[in-house]
Amino acid sequence: MSQLYVLRSEEIAARMMAGEMMIMSPRDSTLFSLNKVGTVIWNAADGQMPLDEIVQQKVCARFEIDLTEAFKDAESFVRELAEHGLLALSDQPIEAAQQSVQANAADEALR
């Protein structure tokens, strides 16, 4: 199985509010409020740590969640955010400067 790297978009509006991360898509103005697990994944989405490590080290270490189930949910979660332009996805580590290129490539891959 290839690795999945995730990187937060720098162009989007996001803010913590009452313990939840609120994010708005610049593409379609959809508003997301992430729960605690989603917020952990969001904060760890630096383009360098693969998603399975994020789930194992950041999510399962803090929440009592089955690893396989957590990874499945996390993958579905990041793909949804990527569809709204909030995250870039790649099978290679992503540098912040590459973000827009990768995001476009991810867009194409999602179509």
Add this chain to the structure above:
Amino acid sequence: MKSGMLPVSVASELAIVIGGVRILVRTDSAELARLLAERYGSFATLTSHPEEKAARPGEWSAFELDIELTAPPARVDPDEGVRVNHKSGRWVMERGDFQAEWDPERRRGWVRQAANPYSLDTVLRIIHTLILAREGGFLVHAASAVRNGRAFLFAGVSGAGKTTISRLAPSGVLLLTDEISYVRRTATGYEAFGTPFAGELARVGENIRAPLSVLYLLTQGTPNRIEEVNEVDAARAVLESVLFFAQDAELVKRVFQSALDFVNTVPVKRFVFKADASAWEMVG
């Protein structure tokens, strides 16, 4: 031929001041100027003297808008949305009944439209949302009113009760609008301004301003009661109510930040109200 006999096109100019923002609207049509003066009531002044063009203390310096009249469109789709795009520093706006451009840096723009007050009304709403977005304010789908020197907003989708709560306002309550509220950020909080943007009440608001006290999310029901709303739901509700025309990433970010700053500053509560005079006993 004497020069005095030459046909002269006399431009009419109105200053339309909403939310302390003075927009000078010029047209060659005296008839349209009359229609606009009637439409905007106390918010509009025919600028026959140069001093009426200048911003007053507390206002921003004036913006200018030229109207070029065109023939009425053959067909207007009532459901057609307005398209707003940012191109080379200018905002380009269009709908079946008008085309317009707005250059915020040069503080001027133009509108091509037929001789009706409705097209300009849409353009003005868009321009005000763009101006407000720069300074943390917004236009919001909400009725608003001033009671005892404090402003209250009543937000809700169509049918939630904005016009109903406005109609029920007792004497002593000054109605700012029954449809589109104008919110500006100040050094210490937020102010609500009266607007000429009316809903079913078809009445321009009082041309006054007051510090904003509470934003109520309207729901009709019984008994009358005020319920707490958590910050996340409040932010979601405010964002859903803010007028938003352009899908521009920078603008989305600004409106998002403005709405969350607002929720951090102004109490947002749910107001369940019965559609009779008793509802206003809960306000204030």
